[in-house]
Amino acid sequence: MGLREVIFQSITHMAPAAAVAFSIPSGIAFGNGATPLAVVFALVGCLFVAISIGQLARHLPSAGSFATYTSRSIHPSLGFLIGWGYAFVECLIVPILMLNLGFAAADFLAKELSWDPGLWWPWALAGSVLIFLLGYLGVRVSTRTGTILGIFEIGVFALVAVWLIGKAGGDNTLAVFGTKFATNPDFKGAEGVIAASVFTILAFIGFEAAAPLAEEAKDPRRTVPRAVVGSALAIGIFYILCTYAAVVFVGPDNASKDIIFGEGWLSLGRAAWGGFGFLLVFLAIVNSTIANANAGSNAATRTWYALGRIRMLPSALATVHPRYRSPSTGVVIQLVIGVGVSLWLGLQYDPITAFALLATTLTVFFVPMYMVLNLACLMYYRRERPGEFKVLLHGVVPILGILVFIPGFFAAAGLPIFKFIPRLPYPISLAGLIMGLWMVLGVVYLVYAMVRSPERIRATATVLDEEPGPPTQAT
Secondary structure, rough: OHHHHHHHHHHHHHOOOHHHHHHHHHHHHHHHHHHHHHHHHHHHHHHHHHHHHHHHEEEEEEOOHHHHHHHHHHHHHHHHHHHHHHHHHHHHHHHHHHHHHHHHHHHHHHHHHHHOOOOHHHHHHHHHHHHHHHHHHHHHHHHHHHHHHHHHHHHHHHHHHHHHHHHHHOOHHHHHHHOOEEOOOEEEEEHHHHHHHHHHHHOOOOOHHHHHHHHHHHOOHHHHHHHHHHHHHHHHHHHHHHHHHHHHHOOOHHHHOOOOOOOOHHHHHHHHHHHHHHHHHHHHHHHHHHHHHHHHHHHHHHHHHHHHHHOOHHHHHHHOOOOOEEEEEEEEHHHHHHHHHHHHHHHHHHHHHHHHHHHHHHHHHHHHHHHHHHHHHHHHHHOOOHHOOOOOHHHHHHHHHHHHHHHHHHHOOOOOOOOOOOOOOOOHHHHHHHHHHHHHHHHHHHHHHHHHHHHHHHOOOOOOHHHHOOHOOOO
């Protein structure tokens, strides 16, 4: 794959349209009219970590990506735990997006054709099967499909956003980039912005997803860093544009009332171009959920492949299809998880609540992983490449990247240790417990592996130059 396919792996993993329609409105419920500030906060933090990942990817190309970076830079034990956590949360991307797809399709058909709004689950099931087929047919099919889908969704939402800004006229204001309009009664001021940042950070998760494709990319030492940094910056600007446009159009004081999960942007599309705009935004959201789930499946199955290759996960996960060269066993398991988790939680709660719980679980892991990767960049260049160490690039940027994520992590994990860090409501507050239990299991497995076969832990540090690439490279 060339730069285009690799960068759209990251872009579609962020699901720009779905993030604007689902993730960011979840934050608006807490931050109200100040949510554009939370988006800027998330962009700055993610740019810091994108730069750090890019610097590591220049020298450590591997399907193991973040586990490999951490193993080589800090310690193989921590690298294993990063891989263990990533292998868990990345496979939740598909059920999260299938919940979005099911809700969006059911809501659309209920409003337009008076269908039963409770029939969201057939759409989630159908979407999971489609993602399975894209993944099974190989990385070229799935990434090229992602490129086409990504261009469409970004184009639709950007055009609607520009129209909304123009229509807002004199109501345009930069005050939305402060805390003035963070007026939620339970999350006022900085608390509202930090609570909203849990979901605006979620919107960015995926910019790093190019890294696990390093062994299937052309010239990965150049394409992966460019894809990671470029996607974070480009989509960050897109998020700011869309969030600002929506907030000033409906009015900052009305943001949490009018820009709600899923429905808000459908209404904005109708306000822009009538029924055609409504339909166009709906198609962009559906397109985005498919593209994001496809990219998430790619990243998850490649991570499983890398850990299966060194037998830290079952070796069957390193099996590839003889014709399509895809990690076929992993793709089948991803299908089971996509269907099982989305239907289980969606029927136990409802699609919106299930989405919020799973999404916050992702944030609980990704935020500390981003902090660890910043630290890995600093330590790698200090210890392994001291001659290339640059104070700003390998010192200041990683440290700032660690500091900026601290409030969001404690908020997502349900640990309001400071007054300005809010406590999220139940069942979203279970996210920290879920992720904590998974990591405890990881520690137990780590101790077992260190006693029985420590060479498998050390193998997490393997990079492309030291071992032949995966069979998926031979297409």
